[in-house]
Amino acid sequence: MPVRPRPVDATLHGMTDYAAGATLLTLFPRLANLEGTESARQIRIAGAIHAGYSTMTDYPLGVVKLIPFKVHLALDAVGALALAATPFVTGQWKQGTRHWLPHAALCVFELAALAMTDPSGEGDFHGDIEAIRDANREDPHRKIYDGAPAVTPAVAA
Amino acid sequence: MRANVWSGRNTVQVENVPDPQILNERDAIVRITATAICGSDLHLYDGYIPTVKRGDILGHEFMGEVVETGKGVSNLKTGDRVVVPFPIACGDCWACRHELYSVCENSNPNYGIAEKFFGHSTAGMFGYAHITGGYAGGQAEYARVPYADVGPLKIEDDLTDEQVLFLSDIFPTGYFGADLCDIRGGEVIAVFGAGPVGQFAIASAVMMGAERVIAIDQYDYRLQMAVNRARATDVINFSEEPDIVEQLKELTAGRGPDAVIDAVGMEAAHGHGALHALDRAKQATRAESDRPHALRDAILACRPGGIVSVIGVYGGLMDKFPSGAFMNKGLQLRAGQCHVHKYLKPLYEHVKQGHIDPSFVVTHRLELDKAPDAYEIFKHKKDDCVKVVLTP
Amino acid sequence: MGSRASITVLRSREELERLWRDARYRPEQIDHARARVRFVEAPGDRGTEIHVELEPGVSGGVLGEAVRKLRGTEPLAKAKDGLHRFKQQVETGVIARSDGAPEGQQLRRQLRQRPAQPLEHDELQRAGA
Numbered sequence: 001m002p003v004r005p006r007p008v009d010a011t012l013h014g015m016t017d018y019a020a021g022a023t024l025l026t027l028f029p030r031l032a033n034l035e036g037t038e039s040a041r042q043i044r045i046a047g048a049i050h051a052g053y054s055t056m057t058d059y060p061l062g063v064v065k066l067i068p069f070k071v072h073l074a075l076d077a078v079g080a081l082a083l084a085a086t087p088f089v090t091g092q093w094k095q096g097t098r099h100w101l102p103h104a105a106l107c108v109f110e111l112a113a114l115a116m117t118d119p120s121g122e123g124d125f126h127g128d129i130e131a132i133r134d135a136n137r138e139d140p141h142r143k144i145y146d147g148a149p150a151v152t153p154a155v156a157a
Numbered sequence: 158m159r160a161n162v163w164s165g166r167n168t169v170q171v172e173n174v175p176d177p178q179i180l181n182e183r184d185a186i187v188r189i190t191a192t193a194i195c196g197s198d199l200h201l202y203d204g205y206i207p208t209v210k211r212g213d214i215l216g217h218e219f220m221g222e223v224v225e226t227g228k229g230v231s232n233l234k235t236g237d238r239v240v241v242p243f244p245i246a247c248g249d250c251w252a253c254r255h256e257l258y259s260v261c262e263n264s265n266p267n268y269g270i271a272e273k274f275f276g277h278s279t280a281g282m283f284g285y286a287h288i289t290g291g292y293a294g295g296q297a298e299y300a301r302v303p304y305a306d307v308g309p310l311k312i313e314d315d316l317t318d319e320q321v322l323f324l325s326d327i328f329p330t331g332y333f334g335a336d337l338c339d340i341r342g343g344e345v346i347a348v349f350g351a352g353p354v355g356q357f358a359i360a361s362a363v364m365m366g367a368e369r370v371i372a373i374d375q376y377d378y379r380l381q382m383a384v385n386r387a388r389a390t391d392v393i394n395f396s397e398e399p400d401i402v403e404q405l406k407e408l409t410a411g412r413g414p415d416a417v418i419d420a421v422g423m424e425a426a427h428g429h430g431a432l433h434a435l436d437r438a439k440q441a442t443r444a445e446s447d448r449p450h451a452l453r454d455a456i457l458a459c460r461p462g463g464i465v466s467v468i469g470v471y472g473g474l475m476d477k478f479p480s481g482a483f484m485n486k487g488l489q490l491r492a493g494q495c496h497v498h499k500y501l502k503p504l505y506e507h508v509k510q511g512h513i514d515p516s517f518v519v520t521h522r523l524e525l526d527k528a529p530d531a532y533e534i535f536k537h538k539k540d541d542c543v544k545v546v547l548t549p
Numbered sequence: 550m551g552s553r554a555s556i557t558v559l560r561s562r563e564e565l566e567r568l569w570r571d572a573r574y575r576p577e578q579i580d581h582a583r584a585r586v587r588f589v590e591a592p593g594d595r596g597t598e599i600h601v602e603l604e605p606g607v608s609g610g611v612l613g614e615a616v617r618k619l620r621g622t623e624p625l626a627k628a629k630d631g632l633h634r635f636k637q638q639v640e641t642g643v644i645a646r647s648d649g650a651p652e653g654q655q656l657r658r659q660l661r662q663r664p665a666q667p668l669e670h671d672e673l674q675r676a677g678a
Binding site: 124125126127128129131132133135136137138140141143144145147148149150151152153154155156 | 167342360361363364365366378381382385386387388507510511512513514515516517518519520521522523524527529530531532533534536537539540541542543546
């Protein structure tokens with residue numbers, strides 16, 4: 001069965017989390033010509049929340065490793081959909097395209113990133129542990145736990 | 158012949174390449190019987206070392222049997238069993254004459270590249286990018302060994318390959334790290350990093366008579382090996398308790414260890430705290446090549462007037478080096494790629510006497526063709542991997 | 550400033566002055582007609598310093614120099630190569646050759662290295678090994 005490629009590992013996902021969070025907080029509202037609007041505030045809050053829970057995620061770029069990566073991904077999805085829904089809930093979408101399109105676009109971007117993310121949080125590990133175990137002519141466990149000390153104290157001048 | 162070559166970031170491949178030839182009358186060709194993957198190979202693998210090329214044969218820890226010698230080599234003959242030191246040293250320049258073999262003045266034909274990065278060239282090295290000369294490495298069936306009248310150590314007893322292979326690099330390197338600490342007996346030594354080099358640094362400090370040796374790592378299985386096999390007296394697992402400096406203070410009743418060995422280097426695990434979070438961000442974007450976490454903590458933890466010995470490999474520049482702590486505490490900072498040739502005979506003697514069995518670090522022994530998976534296991538610390546030996 | 554190169558060789562001044570004139574050692578990369586060479590005893594036990602100063606004023610000015618640097622034919626780069634090879638030949642008896650740089654030290658080759666694996670037979674011939 002063909003497997004959809006998921007090239008974004010936990011580290012890369014983390015990088016985009018922080019980059020997206022920072023951008024949403026700073027440049028994005030200005031670039032999307034949204035300054036001063038309700039949309040700008042909503043997008044800024046979304047960026048701040050996103051960056052916030054990223055720092056608390058258990059993945060390579062998390063500061064405090066509290067939130068499991070898979071939960072983080074779920075939050076990403078929920079957050080993206082919530083952001084897209086917001087203009088319609090508040091009714092601001094009636095004021096014009098720029099009051100709902102950025103939200104929807106950001107949602108699509110986030111869902112696409114999620115679709116390409118490897119949820120196992122393994123990072124970029126691509127080895128075959130079973131093949132190694134089969135081929136290994138040594139016993140790691142024995143070497144670590146069962147061996148006697150391999151060095152004599154105080155013998156070198 | 159078959160050889161393991163660098164094929165891009167996080168990729169190595171075992172391919173067919175030409176057999177090495179004698180290029181100079183001081184060369185020898187060695188048929189390799191055992192070779193290993195080094196922690197510093199991972200810097201090449203991860204793409205942190207500049208000047209690597211696709212097709213470069215990796216590997217700088219190897220031994221085997223001499224199969225050919227140039228006419229200028231009289232100390233070796235075909236059939237001799239040898240261990241080859243990883244720095245390539247001519248033996249004749251001022252540096253070599255002063256036992257500073259890893260900064261030999263003549264052995265790096267790419268001196269200009271090294272000068273751009275380091276200010277001066279250092280010695281050539283096997284299998285370690287073109288900044289060290291672009292010499293083919295030892296994860297292969299054969300290798301060309303320059304200055305064969307200077308480097309290779311003849312093994313003339315029935316010690317196994319695994320008992321002597323590590324004389325090529327990691328045992329002398331760990332020993333050098335401990336040697337730089339000026340241990341006279343009774344000291345407290347902290348070793349950052351319980352990988353293979355850290356294990357040998359710990360074992361060497363024990364051999365030199367240190368009273369307490371504290372192993373620091375984030376992997377429990379490596380700390381177990383440090384205690385069970387290398388005779389570390391204390392451990393700190395910083396994945397459970399991140400403040401290493403504080404724990405070292407507690408272990409020494411506020412004094413700090415007398416000397417600290419950095420056997421971690423540029424790919425240090427991410428530390429804790431706000432300062433380290435900034436490093437994380439910079440490192441992810443490659444704005445900072447050398448992670449400072451281990452060295453920073455080593456300097457902060459070392460007792461005033463003590464020694465910080467750096468054998469973990471660094472390659473470029475690091476930010477936020479604690480210069481204030483370093484200067485005001487009156488620390489000595491000593492470092493280097495090990496001058497292996499200086500230590501070969503004395504350490505071989507220790508192995509022969511039974512003072513140490515270097516094979517204790519080997520957790521995986523595989524055929525050369527398994528190199529790609531082996532690199533992955535080694536890099537990601539899977540299957541209790543500490544050291545991988547490859548047999549061509 | 551761009552016309553001087555120097556190196557230190559672990560031999561006496563007399564011996565180096567003699568070898569410098571010997572056809573087997575004399576660096577061919579240096580244009581001896583346009584170079585001023587001085588031999589100075591190095592401090593302590595370090596041997597002898599060789600200072601090479603190249604005649605300035607090769608045609609082309611700044612642009613010419615830049616072009617020559619790019620093509621690797623810059624006289625100063627070649628002089629440095631020559632000094633390194635002289636030092637290697639005198640101190641060790643051989644030129645340092647690697648798989649990436651089989652012809653030995655050549656500044657102009659630095660950006661165009663072959664991969665660090667053994668050479669094919671015809672490459673060996675061309676490298677003059």
